[in-house]
Amino acid sequence: MLVAQQLCVHFGARSILKDISFTTPPGKFCAIIGPNGCGKTTLMRALSGDIPFSGEAKLHGLGISHAKSWELALLRAVLPQASNLSFPFTVREIVKLGLTTGVAEERDKSDPSELCELALGQVDLEGFGNRFYQELSGGEQQRVQMARVLCQVWQPLLDGKSRYLFLDEPISSLDIKHQIQIMGIARDYVARGGSVLAILHDLNLTAMFADTVVLLNHGRVFAHGSPSDVLTTENLSQVYQYPLAVNTTPKAPNIFVLPHAASGHRSTAELPPG
Numbered sequence: 001m002l003v004a005q006q007l008c009v010h011f012g013a014r015s016i017l018k019d020i021s022f023t024t025p026p027g028k029f030c031a032i033i034g035p036n037g038c039g040k041t042t043l044m045r046a047l048s049g050d051i052p053f054s055g056e057a058k059l060h061g062l063g064i065s066h067a068k069s070w071e072l073a074l075l076r077a078v079l080p081q082a083s084n085l086s087f088p089f090t091v092r093e094i095v096k097l098g099l100t101t102g103v104a105e106e107r108d109k110s111d112p113s114e115l116c117e118l119a120l121g122q123v124d125l126e127g128f129g130n131r132f133y134q135e136l137s138g139g140e141q142q143r144v145q146m147a148r149v150l151c152q153v154w155q156p157l158l159d160g161k162s163r164y165l166f167l168d169e170p171i172s173s174l175d176i177k178h179q180i181q182i183m184g185i186a187r188d189y190v191a192r193g194g195s196v197l198a199i200l201h202d203l204n205l206t207a208m209f210a211d212t213v214v215l216l217n218h219g220r221v222f223a224h225g226s227p228s229d230v231l232t233t234e235n236l237s238q239v240y241q242y243p244l245a246v247n248t249t250p251k252a253p254n255i256f257v258l259p260h261a262a263s264g265h266r267s268t269a270e271l272p273p274g
């Protein structure tokens, strides 16, 4: 169980997160959505134990602010929004970083190279192990990072506790096939007993894959609940400050979000001459 209660984050004098309270049960896919700058990454960094916060946050009863990094590493793996590297690591070396934070007993049982190759295969990067990370495309790099976190929490359960994948925009650089593939891997992880907390900008994929949604706005929880409760025309138009419509179709079980491009888009003809 992941619980946040009245969680607040300040950067200097600026209050970034204000009284964030929500719970995401194990064995679920929880999506965090909201406009640029509303505090999604800051919330994930706080829940990862990377930055100080006030209030309370617990992962399976473990206080996140006081937990040791190795304790947290056993219970969750974090895919950050950006992963820039200054050294020429190979893809295999990056993926194996996930194994160094895994559980020793599990590590001893499994062949690290095999796990690494399995993870690379899952993200459609067979044969990429010896390539230099910096020489890959943005989407390929993002999939390498996904393979790394998969290696870290390969087994979704630890002593009966569900392990969490924290994913900050895991599909932002991916083409449609790989978006669906990575979301499918996350869903499969949940089906095997794991838990997912993923920051997403794609509202339609959120509707397709998430069990619950936390909608943030200006550092506060604007709405929290099932996709159909949170992804409403009123909520989304207000929070994103953009006209859109949430629809359903008899052929597709999920709701879908359609922006009103014509009414919101300012054509270049309207712009002042440059």
Ligand SMILES: Nc1ncnc2c1ncn2[C@@H]1O[C@H](COP(=O)(O)OP(=O)(O)OP(=O)(O)O)[C@@H](O)[C@H]1O
Pocket: 011, 016, 034, 035, 036, 037, 038, 039, 040, 041, 042, 043, 081
């Ligand atoms: N280290 C920092 N120091 C000062 N302000 C910061 C810092 N990190 C983030 N912020 C500010 O906190 C606010 C929330 O940032 P955050 O990265 O959490 O947004 P986000 O919701 O993840 O946005 P995006 O969708 O663009 O990734 C922004 O206004 C940002 O400028």
Ligand SMILES: [Mg+2]
Pocket: 040, 041, 042, 081
């Ligand atoms: Mg962010």
